[in-house]
């Protein structure tokens with residue numbers, strides 16, 4: 001019997017309407033457009049506004065778009081995995097809420113948290129359900145409302161993050177397309193450099209945790225930066241070597257969008273040109289679990305069947321990894337949603 005591969009057969013992503021520019025941020029904290037652009041590459045990011053709106057709203061919108069584009073009925077979806085660090089609530093899982101909002105009544109659903117590497121970890125998990133032959137339509141969502149945990153008085157962090165959601169469909173194929181390999185890692189000693197301290201079981205919410213601003217992101221930027229540059233570059237370059245992909249053969253590097261300087265360093269280490277790298281950080285900032293599907297969505301019309309892609313990420317935990325994928329359809333043929 002031929003081996004079953006998990007092919008990525010559709011993609012959709014969305015960002016909220018409100019655009020928070022560097023100019024507006026410079027009226028909120030002591031910063032400048034020049035500093036933000038030169039240190040990060042970010043010009044603006046989208047923010048989800050409105051009472052009662054959360055990560056599931058963006059995840060469900062992305063999923064509904066995906067179903068429409070791929071002519072899939074909501075009831076046909078078997079499984080939804082949502083990668084997020086900003087769940088609507090601690091429980092139930094945000095994936096459950098997304099399934100409900102999108103009408104996926106036959107799907108089982110769960111969340112997965114691997115910080116900014118979550119989308120890659122979820123893709124690898126979804127791949128296993130498809131390759132095993134157990135399920136035929138597996139949706140992987142990456143969505144985060146980072147604005148919910150950003151301290152807009154902290155100039156080091158508030159300039160970095162934005163909100164977005166994306167969703168991809170994984171389906172079985174016996175052709176030589178889809179997810180070929182993944183190399184994923186975690187190192188829990190990194191927990192001291194990037195975290196949200198309070199709100200979990202160790203430090204449940206109290207007046208003190210609120211007063212100490214412990215429900216917001218804490219990050220030691222330089223330590224994370226150094227780790228990110230070395231680990232994301234190494235794991236991506238190793239993936240190319242392992243599969244004998246020479247730099248010209250790679251159609252696209254799809255990197256997590258955290259900092260333009262980290263992306264550039266990764267591309268240099270892989271020996272690829274800037275034109276081979278998907279970069280949209282200037283428009284969206286770091287949307288955590290949504291950066292990679294947002295890139296695939298923005299570049300979908302340029303993607304061709306058989307294109308070799310490396311997806312790479314790193315994040316809090318620490319977590320990091322690279323995933324090698326052969327694209328399975330001609331993106332220029334996909335219907336556009338208005």
Ligand code: UT7
Nearest residue numbers: 030031032035039116155156159221222224225258259315
């Ligand atoms: O996806 C999650 C993983 N996270 C990341 O990938 C983030 C990794 N880290 C980074 O991208 C960078 O470390 C940052 C963009 C967060 C910071 O850039 P940096 O070049 O490492 O700056 P720094 O933290 O070393 O700060 C340099 C200076 C400091 O001033 P002094 O001490 O040299 O006088 C900061 O206080 O820049 C100052 N600074 C700012 N100035 C203007 C920090 N934030 C700002 C700001 N505007 N927003």
